[in-house]
Amino acid sequence: MIANGTLASLEEYSLSCTYEVQSILLALLPTPYSLLPTPYSLKPWTFYLTQFKTAI
Known part of the structure; x- marks a missing residue:
């Protein structure tokens, strides 16, 4: 379960970085x-x- 939570948090982090870029x-x-x-x-x-940005 910890691996799934870590993967989800990594995906959220990469998405936020993509929007920032x-x-x-x-x-x-x-x-x-x-x-x-x-x-x-x-x-x-x-x-x-x-x-x-808020529309996305």
């Missing part, structure tokens, strides 16, 4: 605001990333 990559990518939907183009980019 995706957030960092999205923050570093130069995305023109014209490609974003109009409501998001009016908001700060960091707010958009926060909303995207």
Whole structure:
């Protein structure tokens, strides 16, 4: 049972790391605001990333 719990915690850790890396990559990518939907183009980019992360 301990092995299963450890495996589950490792999977959760890897998933959280994946989301962190995706957030960092999205923050570093130069995305023109014209490609974003109009409501998001009016908001700060960091707010958009926060909303995207909470949606996942």
